[in-house]
Every structure is written in C-alpha cells, then in structure tokens.
Amino acid sequence: MPDKRRRRVTLEDYEREFSEREARDQGQLKYIAIHIVLLFAQLITLAVLYRTRSPYTYPFLGITVTSWLIVVVILLLRSLRCPNCGRFFPKGELVEFDTIGGKGDIFYGGEWQYHDGNKRIYWTECRHCGHLLWIVKGG
Ligand SMILES: [Zn+2]
Numbered sequence: 001m002p003d004k005r006r007r008r009v010t011l012e013d014y015e016r017e018f019s020e021r022e023a024r025d026q027g028q029l030k031y032i033a034i035h036i037v038l039l040f041a042q043l044i045t046l047a048v049l050y051r052t053r054s055p056y057t058y059p060f061l062g063i064t065v066t067s068w069l070i071v072v073v074i075l076l077l078r079s080l081r082c083p084n085c086g087r088f089f090p091k092g093e094l095v096e097f098d099t100i101g102g103k104g105d106i107f108y109g110g111e112w113q114y115h116d117g118n119k120r121i122y123w124t125e126c127r128h129c130g131h132l133l134w135i136v137k138g139g
Helices: 011-051 057-079
Strands: 095-108 111-125 132-137
Touching (some): 011 057, 011 111, 011 132
Antiparallel strands (some): 111 132
C-alpha cells in the first residue's frame, strides 16, 4: 500500500539523487560510446554491401533497424517504469521542489554549470510503492 502521507523531501534527498544520477550518467558514457561505434560499423557495412550490390543489403538493413528499434523500446519502457517496483506509470501528483532560473552559473549535478533558462525540479512518489521519484523539466 502506498503511503498517502505527504513526504517531507529534504535538500539531502535532492543532493543524494542528483549525485547518484551524475555517477550513473558517467557509467553510461562508455555504453553510449560503444553504441556510436556500433552504429558507424553498421553504416560502413551497409555502404559496402550496397556498393557491392550484395543480396545481404536489405536483410542486413532490416536487422539493423529492428535491433535499434528494440533498444529504443527498451529505453522507453524503462523510463515509464518505477525503478523500485518496476510497475508502469508510477508518477503521482508532482510537487514543485525548486526552480533554477535565469542566466549565470549554477551549482547543479555536483558541478558549476552555465545556465540560461528555467529548470524546474519536481518530486513525486510512485503510486504503487511510494518510492521517491525526481522529475526535471525545462532546460
Ligand atoms: Zn514503485
């Protein structure tokens, strides 16, 4: 049963989440790099197959497109699920936590960054298990 009481979200919760996010992003960089290399390898293979009029051109194209679609669908499904209980559409009512606005340097995600615009930080709880979820909107 989700806890219906409104959670008191502290600055520590926020800082913990965004330092974890940063660590996760750093960890994902090498996977992104691998995928970019893979994409280029596939494009070069396709170009070679096409130039040599190979009968494998279209089957290879089909497999390549399908495999990328699967990657996109997996990422999409993951973003729609609660990281804690894994159920879909976890977002409850959004509660605004902070707005980082205007031009200038801000301390965000563990480092100083130049920022121009409005970034709104919200939190909410998973409707199924009550897990704290953070949502960032705007740039
Ligand atoms: Zn959940």
